[in-house]
């Protein structure tokens with residue numbers, strides 16, 4: 001592949017991933033001179049390259065990605081440090097680089113197009129491969145292990161909560177009933193073995209099932225919670241955080257945390273002072289969504305929602 005061409009033309013490796021809400025998220029970060037920035041989800045590097053363009057020579061960018069494939073998209077730029085790890089360990093890795101506070105944090109959540117398109121990663125219902133779905137292939141848990149070892153009740157809950165699968169209970173029961181006699185390791189086997197329980201359009205049905213498995217395998221909501229909790233203490237006063245989400249479970253966590261410093265309404269502690277809710281100011285009252293032009297150019301931007309907040313100046 002001609003890396004130079006694909007990397008420079010679009011502000012990132014567009015064969016790997018086309019960045020969504022690019023202009024809007026960079027504007028949201030309000031990049032300031034001499035700042036330290038973090039891209040939590042480097043991927044094809046589209047957002048990172050745009051951040052680098054807006055940074056001066058003395059600024060620095062730390063780019064995280066837990067997928068080893070992303071590292072090859074890192075441009076040779078001495079202001080950039082690539083950290084091949086999960087952003088749930090953000091503070092720990094920044095400390096290793098002697099960074100205590102930063103001016104801006106960006107996270108563009110979920111999977112990259114590359115991860116979907118690479119058949120052997122097992123993310124896509126379109127390909128036949130092993131049910132894998134690990135973003136970080138150093139971890140043990142795969143989607144196959146989830147369907148092969150989880151209890152019926154746990155499977156039911158995850159299909160219901162993470163995939164909004166209409167007949168989650170029936171699906172969980174079917175998996176537990178057949179997995180002792182039929183191997184569910186391959187995507188085609190999995191789909192064929194469960195064809196009898198499919199409700200509605202099979203493509204849509206399995207897309208929901210796969211989304212649920214992917215969220216579970218990568219503990220996507222757990223990682224997001226841990227990231228959010230580190231943000232108020234990591235941002236310098238006036239520093240910005242911009243987060244792009246792709247489904248309502250993520251968006252709800254970000255919205256509540258930016259507004260109140262908690263994840264769910266009932267978690268508020270009315271008698272406690274100094275809770276994190278006092279530390280962030282909302283910049284985007286409503287989530288920013290893709291323009292008509294972007295939607296036409298990149299259908300993947302359809303479900304993207306950007307929220308931006310700023311650390312208050314004490």
Ligand SMILES: C[S@@+](CC[C@H](N)C(=O)[O-])C[C@H]1O[C@@H](n2cnc3c(N)ncnc32)[C@H](O)[C@@H]1O
Pocket residue numbers: 012017018019020040041042043044045046047048064065066067070085086087088108109110111112113135223
């Ligand atoms: C939507 S893509 C980001 C695309 C990127 N903004 C671009 O312009 O190319 C999400 C990336 O974040 C990575 N990722 C997702 N969750 C992560 C986590 N908890 N820690 C580190 N990287 C993560 C994925 O491996 C994937 O490469």
